[in-house]
Amino acid sequence: MARTRHNRHTSASVSPGGREVTRDQAAHIQRMAEGIGQAGLLVVEAATNVEAIASNIGTQVELFKDLTLAARDLRDGNRSLSDDASTAAEATQSMNQELAQSREEMTASLSEVNYMISWVGNTSTQLETLQQEMENVGRIAHHIDSIAQQTHVLALNAHIEAARAGVGATGFTVIANAIRDLADQAIDAAASISTTLDPLIASVNDLGGTTRSARRGAERARNAIDMVAGSLERSQHAGSVLDRRVEAIATFSRTINDKVDLFSSSLLSLFEGVEHSENELTAATQSLDDLMSRTNSLVQLSAKIGVTTADTPIVDEVVKKASVIANLFEAALNAGEISIDELFDEHYQEIPHTNPTQHLTQFTTFVDRTVQDLLEDFLDFSPSVVFAAVVDRNGYLSTHNLKYSLPPSGDPDWDTAHCRNHRFFDDTTGINAARSRDEFLLQTYRRDMGGGVFRLMKDASAPIYVGGLHWGALRVGYAPLSLDEENAAKARRRPSHQALAPEPDNDAARSELGALLSPW
Structure with a gap:
């Protein structure tokens, strides 16, 4: 900053008309100066209070701004939640439909498995009956073979006895040979039956074991299907409950969304009102600052008049x-x-x-x-x-x-x-x-x-x-000073008798004071 040389000067001004101010006029000027001083204090105090209010309003504006943004985020989040809830409701409905269809298909499969179990059971019973009958046939063939063996022995013995009898037993010999041939044929037939029945019985036995295994597997499948069907039924029930709850959430979310929209709109209006109040308070603060500056000028000029005050x-x-x-x-x-x-x-x-x-x-x-x-x-x-x-x-x-x-x-x-x-x-x-x-x-x-x-x-x-x-x-x-303190100070300063006259250069200050007071 440039160093400014001080050129102190005085102006040889005199009071208006060259007249001295009377004691009453001086007292009035003194009271006016003191009043200006008090007004200055009141203006600063008012400016202090308005500035404090403006500061609080400013803080509230920031809070309302944050709250408005939070409400907006809440609204957006709630809309997203509402959309998600609607999507979830649609998904649960689709899931329930699929569960119902799966349950129907599982019920149909269970019916087919039950039919298969019944068919396998019947087949197994028939195979067991066939096995028993084939075993009976085998036993009969065994008896036939036993009888044929015995018949063969008897025919052999009859042949021997006929040979001993001589020529007279020739016919008996022929019969014995025929019986022996027939017995041999019976033995061969029994052997052939046994040869045929043995692998057949083994196959029936294997088939019976397979059918029994198939029946046990089918029964296990039926139990598993029963469990799956029960699980599907429970899942379908749970899905129905979930569907109702998700739909309730979606409905509630839509209601909340409407209320949040209303709240956000109201909050925005409130924010705009508080912001408007802040702008008005800012303008009021500026006006008070201007008034404080003008009052300080008045205080300064009143002090220059030369009237004795507490200052x-x-x-x-x-x-x-x-x-x-x-x-x-x-x-x-x-x-x-x-x-x-x-x-x-x-x-x-x-x-x-x-x-x-x-x-x-x-x-x-x-x-x-x-x-x-x-x-x-x-x-x-x-x-x-x-x-x-x-x-x-x-x-x-x-x-x-x-x-x-x-x-x-x-x-x-x-x-x-x-x-x-x-x-x-x-x-x-x-x-x-x-x-x-x-x-x-x-x-x-x-x-x-x-x-x-x-x-x-x-x-x-x-x-x-x-x-x-x-x-x-x-x-x-x-x-x-407080009012009582200032009154006491004025009493101590007030002379008992003396006509107060203005200083030689106070007219200019008084004129400037009048100019400043003119708007009021």
Whole structure:
């Protein structure tokens, strides 16, 4: 920033018409100035409350925005759930139909298996009967063979006896031979029957075993089919229950979807209303900021009129001490304790691990050493004084009271309130104080104490000039007096008799004051 040379001047103005102000007029002007001061406090307090409401509304807007997005996500998710439930309902219905068809097919298969079991059972019974009959035939053939063997022996014996009998038994011999031949044929026939029956009986036996195995397999198949059929029946029943429940879920989901749509629409309307309120509060905050700025100008002009108010002693002390600091700085320059470049250094070096961030410059140590005691004396000047500090023209607060210059703790909220030195205060109030070139500047503002805590304050500042160059300002913050305290202070300040006259250069300030008051 360019260093601006200070050209202090005065104007030789006089009161309107060259007349002195009467005591009553002076009292009215004093009450007006005090009223302006009170109005300034009320405007700042109102701005504080509106800003707090606006901050809360802003938070609510963000919450409503998140809630609106969440409702939208819920609506979309519920629609997806409704679609999934409808799809699941269709799937369960299809599954139930397939289960019913499978059960019908299983019932038909079970009937066929039962028929097969019955057929195999009948066949097995017939084979057993055939086996028994064939065994009976075998036994008969065996008896025939036995009888034929015996007949053959008898025919052989008869032949022998006929040969012994001689010629007279020739006919008997012929008969015996014929019986023997017949017996041999019977033996051969019996043997042939046995030869034929044996493999047939073996085949029937094998076939009977196969049919018995087939019957047992069919019975196992029937049991398995019965189990499957029972499982299908239970599955079909469960599917029917599931179908009803999924359909109920789908119906409920559609109902919820309708309600969520209504809720989302209502929430969106509510969000838009809150957002509109936030915009209106933002506009109101801006209007109050403008009003606060105008009120501060009124307070400043009322102080310039020369009327004694509760602010006058502090303003006078700030102007006097700013001049003392300027003399100390110039003496140090002349003594070579610090150079002009060091005193006006703008290369602010950040101090690591500080939050809020603190900085150092080439003049910080010098200023700390030079003005610290003077700043501490301010705390004893008046019980209403809260702090005293010096800032350069960029709002860099190099030196503060010791109670506000504690080592950082690492807790941002605590450090905001207790580590206020070596920091930038370039808010509207701070930068106005740092750059003002008026004899003094009187402002009303909110002091940020950290953690969302603010204090209603008045700020009196006066510029510091070194070698004709604007270095910065002395700032003193003090708490506004209560009405009773202010009345008591006015009683102590009020003279018993003395006609009050305006200062020679107060007409211009009074005219500017009238111009500012004209809109109201």
